[in-house]
């Protein structure tokens with residue numbers, strides 16, 4: 001019951017790559033970020049060693065909602081005001097390109113049915129209407145719907161259809177990335193917890209721990225806040241009610257129906273928001289009860305819950321990830337994390353971005369995401 005639905009799928013064999021001696025780059029974390037970075041670095045000829053306290057994708061990368069969304073964690077119109085119009089447009093475009101690259105690698109781990117961003121009330125409708133207009137002004141594909149078809153029909157106050165978005169089996173995707181990284185020469189050490197980054201035998205260290213690395217380096221403790229998310233999955237239903245990922249109430253509630261007919265539902269973090277600012281990976285009765293009640297509404301009848309789990313993600317103050325050198329470590333320690341609950345695509349994009357930065361390659365996103373912006 002506590003094993004995430006995604007992680008129940010058995011993993012396929014990957015090349016067992018090992019090497020002796022010092023690494024050029026040690027990566028802490030074998031989720032989407034760490035595996036994307038490892039692949040990029042190894043393909044460039046860098047000696048990479050990945051360490052994870054658990055197995056590949058057993059952190060948030062195998063415990064999430066399976067939404068593969070373009071864009072950032074903030075609303076696009078708000079992002080334009082906060083980061084500047086040009087930077088927001090460039091960032092959004094960059095995430096969409098990353099989703100297309102991810103699709104090229106993902107095989108059957110990704111489908112692209114689009115997603116519905118739903119308004120839970122009139123106030124939210126005004127907000128997402130502004131987002132829709134801003135997206136259209138800047139040339140991003142988006143459609144406005146006053147109502148949506150399927151199980152959500154008549155229940156919400158308008159929606160944006162994002163036709164570019166997808167649904168991902170995140171564990172399958174990340175395990176595939178790990179295989180590509182290993183095939184390119186990366187060594188991946190599972191069940192190998194790093195206690196002290198200074199003790200790692202490597203010229204550089206990349207922290208790819210998102211919400212799980214709290215306390216590993218003190219400089220990040222106030223910048224990436226561990227936050228818990230909880231999810232349930234139902235028994236398979238015999239009819240399709242939701243043909244693409246749906247999310248509502250500022251993204252606090254999210255659900256999709258999986259290919260085998262199950263509804264996977266996460267959220268309600270806002271009902272006990274302070275309790276959920278934690279890295280304790282366990283479900284709570286209060287949120288599970290709320291999720292279950294909403295699941296029955298979504299299904300239109302009581303349905304059995306077959307899976308319940310929790311995961312931890314990293315939240316940042318400005319809803320933008322941190323990618324680059326960690327201040328105070330003379331360029332030895334780097335970070336890519338803090339996706340504020342949107343790491344399936346952003347983690348992939350930022351894993352590649354930080355690898356490129358380590359390789360000395362420039363990108364306009366590096367200035368926006370520089371961890372030193374909070375110094």
Ligand SMILES: Cc1cc2nc3c(=O)[nH]c(=O)nc-3n(C[C@H](O)[C@H](O)[C@H](O)COP(=O)(O)OP(=O)(O)OC[C@H]3O[C@@H](n4cnc5c(N)ncnc54)[C@H](O)[C@@H]3O)c2cc1C
Nearest residue numbers: 029031032033053059060061064065067194229311343344
């Ligand atoms: C419930 C939930 C739902 C979500 N839904 C979505 C969604 O639908 N769409 C979306 O885009 N994003 C979603 N997210 C966010 C997304 O899952 C994460 O942002 C993303 O997976 C982060 O990937 P990562 O590789 O950076 O970190 P993780 O996948 O969390 O991996 C970090 C790894 O670091 C390891 N680690 C930590 N400390 C150490 C140490 N000291 N030594 C060795 N290893 C260590 C951990 O074991 C872990 O495997 C969700 C998150 C949660 C929790």
